[in-house]
Amino acid sequence: MAVVEASNLVREYRMGTETVRALDGASLTLDGGQFVSVVGPSGAGKSTLLHIIGALDTPTSGTIRVDGTDLTALGDDEASEFRRNRVGFIFQFFNLVPTLTAWENVALPMLLDSRSFTKAKPRAVELLERVGLGARVDHRPAELSGGQMQRVAIARSLIMGPKILLADEPTGNLDSKTGADVLELLAEVAHDEPDRLVLMVTHDNNAAAVCDRIVTVRDGRIDERDA
Numbered sequence: 001m002a003v004v005e006a007s008n009l010v011r012e013y014r015m016g017t018e019t020v021r022a023l024d025g026a027s028l029t030l031d032g033g034q035f036v037s038v039v040g041p042s043g044a045g046k047s048t049l050l051h052i053i054g055a056l057d058t059p060t061s062g063t064i065r066v067d068g069t070d071l072t073a074l075g076d077d078e079a080s081e082f083r084r085n086r087v088g089f090i091f092q093f094f095n096l097v098p099t100l101t102a103w104e105n106v107a108l109p110m111l112l113d114s115r116s117f118t119k120a121k122p123r124a125v126e127l128l129e130r131v132g133l134g135a136r137v138d139h140r141p142a143e144l145s146g147g148q149m150q151r152v153a154i155a156r157s158l159i160m161g162p163k164i165l166l167a168d169e170p171t172g173n174l175d176s177k178t179g180a181d182v183l184e185l186l187a188e189v190a191h192d193e194p195d196r197l198v199l200m201v202t203h204d205n206n207a208a209a210v211c212d213r214i215v216t217v218r219d220g221r222i223d224e225r226d227a
């Protein structure tokens with residue numbers, strides 16, 4: 001089943017009197033059960049594409065459906081609910097809350113929802129075990145290595161059970177061995193469930209090489225061979 005269906009996406013930014021076209025008619029269909037990387041030159045529109053797929057930004061024109069939801073039809077509150085419950089985000093600098101322990105960081109999205117409050121800790125601990133950090137649940141980010149922090153962030157991205165994980169340069173701040181381990185984990189996460197998609201923006205050719213599919217963005221469009 002298609003998790004992402006993007007058609008003719010255009011995203012323009014106004015810069016004073018100039019208009020920058022970050023996306024210029026990008027079309028793409030992505031199925032679940034895959035680990036997909038997005039590559040291309042600097043300024044090609046990769047991050048803009050990822051932000052639109054994650055409902056962090058809206059296109060100027062074009063259509064975008066993610067996990068069956070038409071993102072262009074969402075209001076601000078619906079978009080933030082979509083981001084919280086239906087998408088997992090993984091960032092280069094991990095974005096963990098320094099004052100919270102590993103399990104509290106992972107549980108945060110569930111702790112914010114009164115309906116799931118009591119289930120939050122057992123689920124967070126289970127996910128930390130899944131990413132190999134069962135012995136680190138009470139550690140704070142400063143007491144963890146970079147690779148361990150990224151594993152916590154991956155566990156957090158999974159807690160609401162999203163169909164899609166979006167990773168922006170997830171290995172950009174890790175050494176090559178630690179980065180390779182994180183990529184292996186992301187591939188496992190994509191293949192764990194039949195229709196989960198992990199979509200990763202990367203500049204690292206080794207990272208792209210372990211993916212099931214590589215999508216190239218150039219001048220705001222998806223390379224035709226990749227669409």
Ligand SMILES: Nc1ncnc2c1ncn2[C@@H]1O[C@H](COP(=O)(O)OP(=O)(O)OP(=O)(O)O)[C@@H](O)[C@H]1O
Nearest residue numbers: 013015020021022041042043044045046047048049
């Ligand atoms: N908020 C913004 N305001 C104005 N212009 C923007 C904004 N965001 C992106 N752009 C412009 O849109 C184009 C695409 O940017 P984007 O960040 O999507 O590229 P990228 O492929 O992710 O680049 P990089 O690999 O360097 O991160 C660039 O020319 C950029 O300067």
